[in-house]
Amino acid sequence: MPCPPSRLLAPLSRSPRLAALALVTLMLVGCGGEDQATAASAPAATLAVGMVPVQAREIERSVxxxxxxxxxEEMQLGVEVSGLRVTALHVDVGQVVRRGQVLLELDHRMLDSDLAQSRAALAEAEAGLQLAQANLNRGQALANEKLISASALDELRAARVQAQARRATAAAARDASQLRRDFASLRAPDDGVISKRLVQPGQVVAAGGELLRLIRQGRxxxxxxxxxxxxxxxxxxxxxxxxxxxxxxxxxxxxxxxxxxxxxxxxxxxxxxxxxxxxxxxxxxxxxxxxxRGNALVVPAASVVQRDGHAYVFTADDGRTVRRLRVRTGSRVDGRVEILEGLKAGMRVVNQGAGFLGDGDLVRVIATPTAAPATANAHPATAQ
Known part of the structure; x- marks a missing residue:
């Protein structure tokens, strides 16, 4: 027990100045002791947090x-002829085209000449076939009257067959020339959008080279x-x-x-x-x-804290000291996070102030309003 001030000051009663100084010193020491006691008895600083239970709900699962x-489908378009110059380019990147539309044209003057020659050859072959058919008709009439021999009639029939073959050959050549002429115009094979252009007017192109690229049907x-x-x-x-x-x-x-x-x-x-x-x-x-859709354990998104590349939640079993738990999360649905591992239904987790907590912090739990139930048609956000 500390000595009373009167007993301590008794030896100093003969000197008033010393007594006064001792009294002031005792008063200062007494005040400092009271401050230290007050600081020691004060509670540590706490953070007010809200807590909600872990709920089991049906959610829409997603990947x-x-x-x-x-x-x-992206089609690479080119031409089937080589050594011809591009004389006209009718499309550019981003343009919508229709099936059969002319996209570019090549110099087709030589092809037109070849086509004209093949058409003339076909006309000549057709004329020869007509003459051979007329000779055969006359020969059959003479043969009926026994005016020509059977061998002469056979020769007329062979001449007609040869004329038919020459006509077929000329027609095939005409078709080939027409096809080459058609190749001088590049047409869209389907509806779509031009996505790339690799050719310029005046450029000499090669067969099989990519000139344009088409997004088929724009899909x-x-x-x-x-x-x-x-x-x-x-x-x-x-x-x-x-x-x-x-x-x-x-x-x-x-x-x-x-x-x-x-x-x-x-x-x-x-x-x-x-x-x-x-x-x-x-x-x-x-x-x-x-x-x-399926059943899952969910907590509010605010309850999940990302630290060091992992997801955590905080619980307070005694209502004062928080404990950090590592969890594995799934889908995020309507502001709630699916918990795949680490929690059980009914456990309470911090949903207000979780981002400011550390393991072992003291908290003060406050009442929080009940969250509205998630809508049945809520769309998922990200999956962890």
Whole structure:
């Protein structure tokens, strides 16, 4: 027990100045002791947080993956003749064309000359055939009257057959010349959009070289590479949703690879985009493939904290000290996150202030309003 001030000051009663100084010192020491006691008894700083239970709900499951937007079919267009110069180019990149439309023309003057010669040869062969047929008709009339021999009649018949063969040969040559003349004009094989131009007016082209590229029917598709486990969940006809700057684009899975690549262990999903909107061929976008509905444990998205590349939630079993739990997440649906591992139904997790907490922090739990139930037709966002 501390000594009373009167007893401590008794030896100093003979010196008033010393007594006064000692009294002030004792008062300062006493005040400092009270401050230290008060600080020691004060509670540590706490953070007010809200908590919600882990709920089991039916959600729309999805597979989220990124992939390129590409043409459904991109046709490489060229000509079948060589050594001719481009005299006219009627289309440019981005232009919509129709089936049979002339895209470019080559210098066809030599081809026109060849065609004229073949037509003249055909006319000559037809005239020879007519003469041979007339000679045969007269010979048959004379043979009926026994005016010519049978061998002479046979010669007339052979002459007609030869004339028919010459006529067929001339017709085939005419058709070949006409075909080469037609090759001088490159026509669109189908409706579509010109996606690339590799030729200029005045250029001499070679047979088989790519001159233009056409997106057939203007159709685009989204292609995604999925791991074997995810590929097994996807079926033709499933809905695909792709977020763009102009809104969401909806597609439908057209085809799924029947197997996976042995090196990458991935397979390809092809999804048609009937209304691609702002999407363009070559874009690399993220899409969500809806694979069905199922029951899952969900927590509010605010409850999940990403740290060091992992997902965590915080619980407070005693209502004061938080505990950090590592979890594995799935789909995000209507502001809620699917929990695949790490939690059980009924457990309570922090949903307000989780981003400011650390393992072992003291908290003060406050009441939070009950969250509205998720809509039945909520669309999934990303899958972790």
């Amino acid at each position: 989220t993956v990124s992939g390129p937007v590409a043409a459904w 685009l598709e989204w292609r995604a590479e999925l791991a074997d486990a995810e590929l097994a969940l996807v079926r033709p006809g499933m809905t695909v949703r792709i977020a763009t700057r102009d809104g969401e684009v909806t597609g439908r899975v057209r085809a799924v690879s029947p197997g996976v690549d042995a090196a990458t262990r991935t397979g390809t999903v092809h999804a048609d985009l009937p209304q691609p909107g702002a999407l363009q061929a070559g874009s690399f976008v993220e899409g969500r493939i809806a694979t069905g």
